[in-house]
Amino acid sequence: MGEGRTTRAAALGLWHPRVLVAYFACALVLVMAAFEPVCTGLGLAVGLLVCCRLRGVRATLRPLAWQLPLMVIICLVNPFFSAQGMTEVATVGVRKVYLESLAYGLNMGAMLLAMLVWFADAAAVVSTDAVRIAFGGTLPVVSLMVSMTVRLVPDFIRRGHEIADVQRACTSAAKTNAPLSDLSAHSHPSALSRLHASSRLHNRSRLVTVLVGWGLEDSFATADSMQARGWSSARRRTSYRSQRFRTRDGVALALIATLATVDALALARVCGGWHYYPTMGSFSAWWLYLPHAVLLALPLVATAVEDLRWSHAESSERAAA
Numbered sequence: 001m002g003e004g005r006t007t008r009a010a011a012l013g014l015w016h017p018r019v020l021v022a023y024f025a026c027a028l029v030l031v032m033a034a035f036e037p038v039c040t041g042l043g044l045a046v047g048l049l050v051c052c053r054l055r056g057v058r059a060t061l062r063p064l065a066w067q068l069p070l071m072v073i074i075c076l077v078n079p080f081f082s083a084q085g086m087t088e089v090a091t092v093g094v095r096k097v098y099l100e101s102l103a104y105g106l107n108m109g110a111m112l113l114a115m116l117v118w119f120a121d122a123a124a125v126v127s128t129d130a131v132r133i134a135f136g137g138t139l140p141v142v143s144l145m146v147s148m149t150v151r152l153v154p155d156f157i158r159r160g161h162e163i164a165d166v167q168r169a170c171t172s173a174a175k176t177n178a179p180l181s182d183l184s185a186h187s188h189p190s191a192l193s194r195l196h197a198s199s200r201l202h203n204r205s206r207l208v209t210v211l212v213g214w215g216l217e218d219s220f221a222t223a224d225s226m227q228a229r230g231w232s233s234a235r236r237r238t239s240y241r242s243q244r245f246r247t248r249d250g251v252a253l254a255l256i257a258t259l260a261t262v263d264a265l266a267l268a269r270v271c272g273g274w275h276y277y278p279t280m281g282s283f284s285a286w287w288l289y290l291p292h293a294v295l296l297a298l299p300l301v302a303t304a305v306e307d308l309r310w311s312h313a314e315s316s317e318r319a320a321a
Contacts, residue, residue, distance in 0.1 A: 012054070012302055016249040017130035019256070024122040026260040027296060031114050034267045036274045037103070038289055040110045046296040047117035053303050054124040060117075067116060071109030078105025084277045104276045121299070148222070152215065159214055163207050256298070263291040 012020065031043040051060040078101055085098030270284045 012125045012299060013127075013130070015252060015302075016245050017126065018245065019249050019252050020126050020130060022253060023256050023298065024118070024126060026256060028115070028118055028122070030260065030263055030267060030292065030295070031118055032111070033264075034271060034292065035107060035111065036267075036271050037107055038283060039267060039270060039292055040107050040114060042289065042293055043296060044110050044114040044117065046293065046300075047114050047121060050121050050296075050299045051117055051124075053300060054121060063116070063120070067113050071106070071113050074109035074112065075102060075105040078102070078108065086278050100276050100278070100280055103280060107276075125299075155218075156211060156215065160207065160211055163210050164203075167203050167207065256295075259291060259295045259298075263295050266291045 031040075031047075034040065034043065048060060079097045080092075080095055082101050082104065083096055083098065085100030087099035088096050089099050089102065090097040266288045270288050273284055274281045
């Protein structure tokens with residue numbers, strides 16, 4: 001029983017793809033729409049917890065190495081573009097830094113970070129096959145474009161690394177085989193820096209050129225392959241792996257729709273009563289944030305229920321043995 005235990009991401013994948021797509025679409029839209037400190041903090045905190053459950057702690061913390069500095073930069077840069085507020089905290093040259101501008105920038109950075117985290121959560125659960133199953137019958141062209149776009153992003157990154165490795169290998173070989181007279185001609189530090197800068201620019205432009213050409217060549221090959229396999233030859237597309245929409249999927253979809261509606265109404269009241277300028281407003285009652293927290297925590301509840309089910313099955317198996 002333990003060997004056949006599914007991962008937490010696969011446990012969410014047991015639901016119909018339309019349920020998963022509907023949930024993450026609602027979560028992403030509501031996280032973007034709720035520009036209020038508590039709502040943004042809830043979106044970021046719960047998104048990180050969901051990411052830890054679905055992808056693991058290490059995979060969750062690794063992107064934070066560049067995401068957190070980006071959030072700090074947005075927080076610190078915003079007061080220089082929007083010098084508004086009533087609470088002055090510092091003066092940089094002729095510019096005054098206000099607490100309200102810092103809070104606004106911090107909320108913007110935290111919302112961007114929350115969006116990145118929730119997109120990573122969605123990518124861990126909603127695969128390209130799920131997108132095709134969810135929309136392949138009603139929107140075949142859109143589902144194909146989305147699935148191909150999602151597939152091209154990691155392919156471009158992988159091929160970019162391959163091209164960069166080949167360029168570095170060729171550059172190292174050229175330096176090794178270069179005559180001593182060529183090396184001494186560029187021995188001056190300023191000449192070496194200009195040479196390195198032009199070499200990096202040339203390598204980057206050549207990398208982009210090769211990558212774009214590689215992608216165009218693959219797109220033509222994919223189009224020819226799809227035409228040879230009979231794409232658009234029938235009125236309705238069929239799926240290699242079909243997944244039936246069950247009663248529990250309908251109940252889950254109705255629950256998500258109800259929670260999203262209640263959450264949207266509560267967020268409209270919360271965000272309508274909050275403002276940053278000229279002074280920051282007051283927070284709303286705690287129960288207005290509860291629908292947002294419940295909606296965002298649904299993946300945690302689903303994975304916890306799946307863990308309890310597997311633990312009960314394992315204990316029953318040990319008792320029977």
